[in-house]
Amino acid sequence: MEWKPHITVATVVEDNGRFLMVEEYSGERAVLNQPAGHLDPNETLIEAAIRETLEETGYDVELTGVIGIYLYTAPSNGVTYQRVCFAGKAVKHHPEYTLDTGIIGPQWLTRDELIAQRQRWRSELSLQCIDDYLSGQLFDLTLIRPSV
Structure with a gap:
């Protein structure tokens, strides 16, 4: 089997102590997640985070920083994900x-x-x-460099 990590993005959107979450189906089960998803071809990480948040919540967001970069292997399927998590604020709901x-x-x-x-x-x-967002340490969006 060829090991291939999956590149994903997620956003933490907070408003007055509440966080924007997504209720979604994973198989037959309803689960909670942050707005998150896979990077598409020819897309920047920032574009992916904005797109995924809109597609999963109906909210336009403005990204305000990078929370962290995480490596996670899902126990359910053994797939390894590299997640770039952004902080953002809700701009408009559709x-x-x-x-x-x-x-x-x-x-x-x-x-x-x-x-x-x-x-x-x-x-x-x-x-x-x-929790990393609540710790107050955010990295500037310039940390994310588009390809040249």
Whole structure:
């Protein structure tokens, strides 16, 4: 088997102590995740994060920084993901936007509300990214360099 990591992006969007989460289906089960997804061909990481957030939540976001870069191997399937997680702020909601297949919809949850639903997390990375965001250490977006 050829090992091939998957490049993904995610966003942490906070508004008055609530975080924008996505309720989505993973198989037959409804789970919670951050707006997140795979990098598409000919797309920058920043473009991917903005696109994925809109496609999964109906929100336009303005990215404000880089929270971190994470390497995660999913115990469910053994796939390794490299996640670049961004901080952002919600700019505009498009309630009429048709969300991606498998997405139930956006939810605004506090950290405590998210912890209370631990059994519904798609990945442990969700809380890790939120906690790293709450630590206050953000990296400038210029950390992300487009290809030349």
